[in-house]
Amino acid sequence: MRNYQSVLILKPDLEEAQVDQSVEKITSILKKFGGSILKLDKWGKKRLAYRVKKNKFGYYLNIYHTCEPGKVPDLEKEYQLYELVIKYLVIRLEARDIERVMSQAAEVSESSETDGEENSKKDSTAEESD
Amino acid sequence: MKNQRKKRTLFMQKICRFCSEKIQYIDFFDTKLLKPLISERGKIVPSRISGNCARHQRQMTEAIKRARSIALLPFSVEH
Numbered sequence: 001m002r003n004y005q006s007v008l009i010l011k012p013d014l015e016e017a018q019v020d021q022s023v024e025k026i027t028s029i030l031k032k033f034g035g036s037i038l039k040l041d042k043w044g045k046k047r048l049a050y051r052v053k054k055n056k057f058g059y060y061l062n063i064y065h066t067c068e069p070g071k072v073p074d075l076e077k078e079y080q081l082y083e084l085v086i087k088y089l090v091i092r093l094e095a096r097d098i099e100r101v102m103s104q105a106a107e108v109s110e111s112s113e114t115d116g117e118e119n120s121k122k123d124s125t126a127e128e129s130d
Numbered sequence: 131m132k133n134q135r136k137k138r139t140l141f142m143q144k145i146c147r148f149c150s151e152k153i154q155y156i157d158f159f160d161t162k163l164l165k166p167l168i169s170e171r172g173k174i175v176p177s178r179i180s181g182n183c184a185r186h187q188r189q190m191t192e193a194i195k196r197a198r199s200i201a202l203l204p205f206s207v208e209h
Binding site for chain 2: 050052058062087089097
């Protein structure tokens with residue numbers, strides 16, 4: 001079993017419920033290929049550096065997961081066929097990289113929650129200025 | 131005075147910014163880190179200008195290329 005990182009761009013005009021639904025779907029896809037989600041980040045709606053399928057914005061999902069080594073092409077095919085995903089990237093992570101990610105996640109959860117709220121506020125003001 | 135300044139910039143030693151910050155792994159989604167390393171046109175800045183060491187330049191190039199493919203950084207500037 002190898003560790004991978006998938007970044008998916010979903011359509012920008014999705015509601016939270018639809019995002020959660022797509023996360024469930026992706027989990028089931030991963031399960032089909034013998035993998036499981038280690039960590040999931042929602043980066044939220046972001047401006048794309050260039051247009052993708054006529055979209056200027058996209059909803060980013062960052063998933064650290066495991067998968068059977070030979071099944072990645074099939075996984076990518078599933079991403080292609082899933083109509084809410086407009087772009088995807090799957091990269092392999094070495095064991096030490098995934099450890100680093102997981103230790104970082106532990107540190108973040110330990111630090112106080114008020115920090116996170118401040119960050120989200122900053123993000124929202126940044127979007128407005130765009 | 132002017133001459134002195136010129137000379138100093140000419141022989142200023144460039145330092146790899148990843149080595150000085152002791153970064154082991156360059157994340158491709160860390161656009162704040164990668165943004166200064168692409169030119170106005172979206173090109174990757176060569177190490178002879180940025181002063182990065184060869185190892186970090188290689189890692190950085192890969193990170194920038196990944197960021198491009200997932201639309202975090204531009205391939206070229208839109209017009």
